[in-house]
Amino acid sequence: xxDYRTDAGAxxxxxxxxxxxxxxxxxxGVFALEMERLFANTWVYVxxxxxxxxxxxxATTTIGAQPVVMxxxxxxxxxxxxxxxxxxxxxxxxEVCGNTGRLFRCPYHGWxxxxxxxxxxxxxxxxxxxxxxxxTAAAQGMAPVRHVREYREFVFAKINDGGPDFETYFGDALxxxxxxVDRSPVGRxxxxxxxxxxxxxxxxxxxxxxxxxxxxxxxxxxxSAGTATRLWxxxxxxxxxxxxxEIYAPxxxxxxxxxAMGIRIWPNGHGHTGVAGSIHSxxxxxxxxxxxxxxxxxxxxxxxxxxxxxxNTVYFPNMTLKGPIQTLRVFKPLAAHRTLVESWTxxxxxxxxxxxxxxxxxSRLVNAPTSVVGHDDLEMYERAQESLHSxxxxxxxxxxxxxxxxxxxxxxxxxxxxxxxMRNQFRAWAKFMAPA
Amino acid sequence: MNAADLIGFVVHEARLIDEQRxxxxxxxxxxxxxxxxxxxxGQTDPVLQQSLFYDDKLxxxxxxxxxxxxxxxxxxxxxxxxxxxxxxxxxxxxxxxNRYVTYTPFHYVESRLDEQTLYAGWSRHHLTMxxxxxRMKLKRxxxxxxxxxxxxxxxxx
Ligand code: FES
Ligand SMILES: [Fe+2]
Numbered sequence: 230x231x232d233y234r235t236d237a238g239a240x241x242x243x244x245x246x247x248x249x250x251x252x253x254x255x256x257x258g259v260f261a262l263e264m265e266r267l268f269a270n271t272w273v274y275v276x277x278x279x280x281x282x283x284x285x286x287x288a289t290t291t292i293g294a295q296p297v298v299m300x301x302x303x304x305x306x307x308x309x310x311x312x313x314x315x316x317x318x319x320x321x322x323x324e325v326c327g328n329t330g331r332l333f334r335c336p337y338h339g340w341x342x343x344x345x346x347x348x349x350x351x352x353x354x355x356x357x358x359x360x361x362x363x364x365t366a367a368a369q370g371m372a373p374v375r376h377v378r379e380y381r382e383f384v385f386a387k388i389n390d391g392g393p394d395f396e397t398y399f400g401d402a403l404x405x406x407x408x409x410v411d412r413s414p415v416g417r418x419x420x421x422x423x424x425x426x427x428x429x430x431x432x433x434x435x436x437x438x439x440x441x442x443x444x445x446x447x448x449x450x451x452x453s454a455g456t457a458t459r460l461w462x463x464x465x466x467x468x469x470x471x472x473x474x475e476i477y478a479p480x481x482x483x484x485x486x487x488x489a490m491g492i493r494i495w496p497n498g499h500g501h502t503g504v505a506g507s508i509h510s511x512x513x514x515x516x517x518x519x520x521x522x523x524x525x526x527x528x529x530x531x532x533x534x535x536x537x538x539x540x541n542t543v544y545f546p547n548m549t550l551k552g553p554i555q556t557l558r559v560f561k562p563l564a565a566h567r568t569l570v571e572s573w574t575x576x577x578x579x580x581x582x583x584x585x586x587x588x589x590x591x592s593r594l595v596n597a598p599t600s601v602v603g604h605d606d607l608e609m610y611e612r613a614q615e616s617l618h619s620x621x622x623x624x625x626x627x628x629x630x631x632x633x634x635x636x637x638x639x640x641x642x643x644x645x646x647x648x649x650x651m652r653n654q655f656r657a658w659a660k661f662m663a664p665a
Numbered sequence: 666m667n668a669a670d671l672i673g674f675v676v677h678e679a680r681l682i683d684e685q686r687x688x689x690x691x692x693x694x695x696x697x698x699x700x701x702x703x704x705x706x707g708q709t710d711p712v713l714q715q716s717l718f719y720d721d722k723l724x725x726x727x728x729x730x731x732x733x734x735x736x737x738x739x740x741x742x743x744x745x746x747x748x749x750x751x752x753x754x755x756x757x758x759x760x761x762x763n764r765y766v767t768y769t770p771f772h773y774v775e776s777r778l779d780e781q782t783l784y785a786g787w788s789r790h791h792l793t794m795x796x797x798x799x800r801m802k803l804k805r806x807x808x809x810x811x812x813x814x815x816x817x818x819x820x821x822x
Contacts, residue, residue, distance in 0.1 A: 325812075421713070422713070422714050423705050427816075430816070449738070452731050452737035453731055455734075456727050456731045456734060460726060471723060474723075477727075569814050586712055586713060589712075589714070589715050590719075592715065593715065593716060593717070593718075598816060598817060598818050599815075601728060604739040605738065605739060608739035608817075609738070
């Protein structure tokens with residue numbers, strides 16, 4: 230097996246125009262390079278500012294493999310700090326979330342840090358007098374992630390210097406965040422409900438590719454969405470629409486529906502399904518919501534906001550959101566063959582509770598370890614992870630609706646069954662994986 | 666209603682699941698019955714807080730029918746499960762209100778292929794008599810670790 234760290238040519242050769250080598254999913258060496266390069270060179274989603282509403286509030290998470298803590302400091306700024314004591318490396322904040330007061334205090338030897346990470350105090354400090362400690366990294370405190378950007382309360386961070394700035398990196402992809410936030414009559418979202426955590430024994434990229442894989446629902450989800458649709462048809466006529474069936478049924482739409490839905494391609498691996506409507510377009514109206522939107526925005530603008538029904542927007546590398554139902558998923562890479570999926574749900578501040586109820590139901594039915602749609606998908610990923618070890622053919626194909634001209638086209642709106650967005654992700658992958 | 670009847674119901678209910686007699690199991694629920702597995706310890710709201718399950722009878726029926734489907738690939742091969750119950754305790758027994766609640770610590774194993782996963786928790790059966798038979802209005806299952814990351818949970822605890 231090539232040493233991808235030293236052999237840049239071999240690394241480049243993993244991604245072809247319409248195929249990728251199975252090592253991108255199975256090789257621990259490639260995974261280590263992803264953690265080192267891809268997840269440090271790109272703007273990675275960290276969390277939502279509503280998780281840290283007050284000074285001293287914090288939430289722990291990871292950027293790639295690196296533990297970090299998002300914290301609102303005492304000037305009100307959201308920071309992202311490496312969650313590592315500068316003394317001996319102990320994890321400082323251990324809870325999922327909490328309030329640390331004015332200081333983080335390391336539980337090992339009691340070094341204390343301000344909420345911006347700066348060293349505040351060391352017990353028995355005279356022990357360091359005249360040792361030159363001031364010149365060390367240890368004396369700097371908890372290292373901040375240097376590049377942090379809060380966009381409409383969504384917090385992203387980039388570990389490495391260099392590379393595109395935030396606006397250049399995401400570009401028009403930010404419009405999906407805009408639409409999700411604009412759906413609140415007061416323009417604000419709040420994380421609501423606990424996060425669903427779903428363990429996948431597969432590579433994280435399989436999940437990201439699946440986001441724009443519109444040729445699988447009618448096959449892989451026949452068992453869940455198909456059964457739901459069939460049972461629903463057996464109900465006596467006049468039975469009120471069941472909110473869960475509204476969620477399940479569109480999965481069984483025919484190919485023509487998905488073709489017409491459309492896919493939009495953006496630079497740097499971003500893109501989305503559902504340009505001209507999507508499986509989220511035809512949910513029942515929630516009483517009072519449209520009126521609240523009209524009161525806030527005027528009728529034309531309210532309609533324009535609600536007419537956008539994007540399906541999945543990929544925020545490359547590992548976050549996706551659904552504006553019309555206010556869910557967000559993060560695919561956290563744990564190993565080449567292990568991924569933690571977190572599903573977050575949001576309340577549209579100022580909108581009826583029924584919308585949150587639907588959001589929660591959607592995630593529970595589709596993205597939970599207890600959801601039948603999730604079972605359908607995970608079975609496919611885990612089978613792929615296992616059978617990629619076959620030497621019959623080391624290449625994974627993503628050729629559907631390929632046109633060589635697409636190489637020169639950074640942005641496009643195209644047929645909703647294309648695998649162009651998967652190719653787009655791998656082109657970005659190759660770019661951000663290249664050695665510095 | 667004596668304690669033995671209530672305890673007998675809970676034991677029978679777990680056995681129906683373990684023996685995959687799901688049609689009979691569904692019949693144990695009232696028409697408005699719910700199967701609830703909260704996502705947080707001590708959770709009181711199933712609607713505006715997230716849960717692992719909050720299924721009404723239609724949703725349960727979809728799961729049960731799906732398990733039998735010819736194209737249910739996550740059940741090829743099939744899962745099996747196994748309950749060990751501690752003796753249920755009768756927490757509430759109010760004949761006048763036709764309301765009975767039991768509390769049952771349990772261990773539950775779900776197995777598929779070479780994997781066997783252990784879950785532990787507490788079940789609360791909210792029961793009522795309908796036409797001379799006990800029925801579940803609510804089966805609430807609290808896991809000891811609802812906030813852990815799980816793989817597929819495909820059967821019922
Ligand atoms: S390791 Fe943190 S104070 Fe020593
Ligand atoms: Fe799917």
